[in-house]
Amino acid sequence: MKRDTEIFDIIRRERERQMKGIELIASENFVSDEVLEAMGSVLTNKYAEGYPGKRYYGGCEVVDESERLAIERLKKLYGACWANVQPHSGAQANMAVFMACMQAGDKFLGLNLAHGGHLSHGSPVNFSGLMFKALEYNVKESDGRVDYEQLEQVARAERPRLIIAGASAYSREWDYERIRKVADEIDAIFMVDMAHPAGLIAAGLLKNPLRYAHIVTTTTHKTLRGPRGGAILMGKDFPNPWGKTTPKGEIKMMSALLDSAVFPGTQGGPLEHVIAAKAVAFGEALQDSFKTYQQQVQKNAAAMAKAFVEKGYKIISGGTDNHCMLVDLRTKFPDLTGKIAERALVEADITTNKNMVPFDSRSAFQTSGLRFGTPAITTRGMKEDMMPFIVELIDTVLREPDNKENIDSVRCEVNRTMKQYPLFAW
Ligand code: DSN
Numbered sequence: 001m002k003r004d005t006e007i008f009d010i011i012r013r014e015r016e017r018q019m020k021g022i023e024l025i026a027s028e029n030f031v032s033d034e035v036l037e038a039m040g041s042v043l044t045n046k047y048a049e050g051y052p053g054k055r056y057y058g059g060c061e062v063v064d065e066s067e068r069l070a071i072e073r074l075k076k077l078y079g080a081c082w083a084n085v086q087p088h089s090g091a092q093a094n095m096a097v098f099m100a101c102m103q104a105g106d107k108f109l110g111l112n113l114a115h116g117g118h119l120s121h122g123s124p125v126n127f128s129g130l131m132f133k134a135l136e137y138n139v140k141e142s143d144g145r146v147d148y149e150q151l152e153q154v155a156r157a158e159r160p161r162l163i164i165a166g167a168s169a170y171s172r173e174w175d176y177e178r179i180r181k182v183a184d185e186i187d188a189i190f191m192v193d194m195a196h197p198a199g200l201i202a203a204g205l206l207k208n209p210l211r212y213a214h215i216v217t218t219t220t221h222k223t224l225r226g227p228r229g230g231a232i233l234m235g236k237d238f239p240n241p242w243g244k245t246t247p248k249g250e251i252k253m254m255s256a257l258l259d260s261a262v263f264p265g266t267q268g269g270p271l272e273h274v275i276a277a278k279a280v281a282f283g284e285a286l287q288d289s290f291k292t293y294q295q296q297v298q299k300n301a302a303a304m305a306k307a308f309v310e311k312g313y314k315i316i317s318g319g320t321d322n323h324c325m326l327v328d329l330r331t332k333f334p335d336l337t338g339k340i341a342e343r344a345l346v347e348a349d350i351t352t353n354k355n356m357v358p359f360d361s362r363s364a365f366q367t368s369g370l371r372f373g374t375p376a377i378t379t380r381g382m383k384e385d386m387m388p389f390i391v392e393l394i395d396t397v398l399r400e401p402d403n404k405e406n407i408d409s410v411r412c413e414v415n416r417t418m419k420q421y422p423l424f425a426w
């Protein structure tokens with residue numbers, strides 16, 4: 001067969017883009033060569049519908065071993081009692097939890113997307129908002145932190161079946177204990193979506209939600225630095241009969257409901273090559289060097305937030321406890337939208353994403369904010385002394401987002417700098 005030069009040329013160009021730029025998208029990272037190797041392996045050839053030891057296809061003995069390893073390593077990483085590593089993504093993991101815990105039309109409560117929440121936590125254009133009745137809580141305008149009082153008020157008044165903590169643009173630690181208390185009071189299930197800070201949690205730098213939530217979902221590719229995918233875990237609430245009866249009148253265990261909700265409920269065959277790559281990443285996360293990496297991610301984020309504040313930018317909530325931050329551009333550049341800012345930075349090979357800020361005066365297509373994160377640049381070896389330099393480059397672009405000459409000169413500086421932080425061994 002002739003080599004597909006068209007697609008491999010695209011891959012080469014994407015590899016170059018990743019190498020020469022400063023990657024600041026809070027949800028992105030660079031996986032190890034071993035994770036890549038497992039993902040690109042012959043395991044992609046295998047169908048394995050079902051779970052280890054209970055498959056619908058022959059010849060699954062070998063992939064059973066890697067899926068079991070992935071489960072055991074993930075449980076060890078978070079002190080979990082049960083885990084499912086098959087979800088293809090975080091949204092798929094969340095969908096499975098919804099299927100297991102609720103009937104269509106049931107109420108649930110999550111953080112408002114426009115206040116840092118996630119699409120699958122109740123957006124009206126997502127399955128979560130289309131199939132279920134989504135209620136929301138906000139962050140406070142005064143300090144940008146979760147409004148726990150409002151969360152409790154809505155929970156008590158509406159009695160949702162499920163309460164979700166977790167966000168895609170929130171830079172602060174959560175009060176999981178307080179949410180669990182109100183969930184217990186109204187007999188709701190408490191789920192934490194830890195996708196963003198999962199790596200920091202694994203390293204013990206943020207509170208472990210497994211100690212407070214009935215169910216925890218995650219992605220594996222953000223701070224956790226694994227392949228693109230999702231997972232579901234249970235901690236102290238496993239084993240737990242759920243009181244949800246089957247048509248035959250049996251009371252099912254929550255773990256069994258979750259397993260069936262992933263397969264056959266919402267997915268078919270698992271991606272065994274990705275599951276093997278997840279196992280590799282979980283093995284890496286169990287090593288001491290991963291804790292050192294996560295400490296650096298956190299230090300870099302704190303240094304970056306400080307540098308932004310020193311330049312007159314407003315950070316929502318005033319700073320960060322984790323790997324990310326949300327910048328409100330309006331204090332420094334009232335006329336600059338997130339959309340224009342993102343485009344100008346991308347032209348300078350600095351990748352970030354426009355993001356709504358809480359109580360935004362602009363739409364989701366324009367936005368008044370930019371979201372920044374440090375997982376990817378930390379993987380490349382950058383330390384906190386580089387953060388003021390990066391913020392200086394960003395500021396230079398944002399001061400004159402239409403000045404091509406200026407952007408070209410920042411891009412040269414970015415490319416020169418990133419040569420000192422090699423990325424791929426191949
Ligand atoms: N889209 C992801 C993010 O960027 O945060 C969340 O799924």
